[in-house]
Amino acid sequence: MTDAIDRAAGLAPGDALHALRRLRPEFVDGAELCRVSVLTPASDQGLSPDLRAALARRMALQNADPSLADPYGGADPELRRLAEGETDLPEPLASIAAHVDLVTQTPAKAAAESLRRLERAGLTNPQIVALSELIAYVNFQARIAAGLRLMKEAR
Amino acid sequence: MIASVTLKPLVWHPHIAPVELPDATPEQLEAMKVTPSAKKVSAYVRTLAHDPESYVARTVLFNAIMYAEGGLPRPDRELGALGASVVNGCAYCAVIHGRQHAHLTQSTSLVSAVYLRRLDLLSPRDAAIFAFARRLSVTPSEATTEDIVALRAVGLDDAEILDLIHAIAIFGWANRLMHVLGHAEPQKPAAQPRRTP
Numbered sequence: 001m002t003d004a005i006d007r008a009a010g011l012a013p014g015d016a017l018h019a020l021r022r023l024r025p026e027f028v029d030g031a032e033l034c035r036v037s038v039l040t041p042a043s044d045q046g047l048s049p050d051l052r053a054a055l056a057r058r059m060a061l062q063n064a065d066p067s068l069a070d071p072y073g074g075a076d077p078e079l080r081r082l083a084e085g086e087t088d089l090p091e092p093l094a095s096i097a098a099h100v101d102l103v104t105q106t107p108a109k110a111a112a113e114s115l116r117r118l119e120r121a122g123l124t125n126p127q128i129v130a131l132s133e134l135i136a137y138v139n140f141q142a143r144i145a146a147g148l149r150l151m152k153e154a155r
Numbered sequence: 156m157i158a159s160v161t162l163k164p165l166v167w168h169p170h171i172a173p174v175e176l177p178d179a180t181p182e183q184l185e186a187m188k189v190t191p192s193a194k195k196v197s198a199y200v201r202t203l204a205h206d207p208e209s210y211v212a213r214t215v216l217f218n219a220i221m222y223a224e225g226g227l228p229r230p231d232r233e234l235g236a237l238g239a240s241v242v243n244g245c246a247y248c249a250v251i252h253g254r255q256h257a258h259l260t261q262s263t264s265l266v267s268a269v270y271l272r273r274l275d276l277l278s279p280r281d282a283a284i285f286a287f288a289r290r291l292s293v294t295p296s297e298a299t300t301e302d303i304v305a306l307r308a309v310g311l312d313d314a315e316i317l318d319l320i321h322a323i324a325i326f327g328w329a330n331r332l333m334h335v336l337g338h339a340e341p342q343k344p345a346a347q348p349r350r351t352p
Binding site for chain 2: 017021026031036135
């Protein structure tokens with residue numbers, strides 16, 4: 001059995017690193033539960049799974065991790081442009097995209113004003129927190145996958 | 156010999172209004188119980204409780220990564236957390252995990268070297284871990300196979316390297332919450348003497 005991180009890192013059952021990951025089942029299961037909680041949560045706070053998937057791809061591409069970035073499969077042309085990294089977008093997508101880009105690429109530069117912009121675009125506090133967790137998760141997963149690929153290459 | 160740095164915990168203030176306990180939904184109340192210290196509910200936990208589902212899932216994973224038995228020694232996990240927090244600009248996390256490192260090793264020499272920018276004073280083992288933590292934390296990652304080779308050369312086995320990757324990555328997560336959703340200040344700001352012209 002493989003999960004999203006195995007697929008991103010190019011691991012298959014039988015690989016030494018696939019087996020090594022399973023020595024810490026709480027890491028493997030925990031990461032998968034987190035992935036569900038930010039991409040397809042039971043309560044999505046009004047941020048649709050489609051929007052979340054598009055943002056996840058956008059951030060994976062910024063992490064130079066196309067293997068992690070499932071192509072956006074939805075029908076919405078604006079979300080497709082969002083997923084592919086475009087910045088010329090309608091609100092609230094433009095503000096969400098600007099925030100996602102800032103926090104993914106240069107989190108040190110985030111400030112209160114970053115959240116004020118999301119509020120002006122109409123996001124509620126639960127949506128701001130849910131968006132933050134999604135951003136943070138994708139950046140977590142990208143680092144696990146990048147680290148595993150390096151371990152594989154350095155054998 | 157360099158000066159010894161004593162880190163004092165910072166106070167975190169959210170940029171958005173946290174959940175107030177009287178207004179919390181049953182799911183939010185349940186989520187907030189998952190914290191390691193349930194005595195009082197911090198502003199940080201109450202802020203994240205706006206989205207209880209992700210909060211619960213992340214807390215479980217965070218505790219597993221930072222406190223799991225065996226594998227990479229805990230001070231090394233704290234060093235990975237420190238390296239990530241420096242790159243991601245999370246002063247609050249950097250202080251907390253610098254202090255944890257000093258506590259676990261009973262020595263402030265590493266955090267002093269980091270805060271005084273004297274990385275040349277780190278042991279080869281600490282230097283390899285800290286350099287990898289910083290490079291893996293950049294977007295996109297700047298870590299290379301040379302980092303892995305360096306970690307093996309200072310004695311880390313693959314299970315320990317994988318633990319380290321998780322510790323660094325979970326701070327790529329935690330820093331993006333803590334530094335983005337609020338800001339940190341010294342506990343008791345010292346009164347600045349006013350200069351009159």
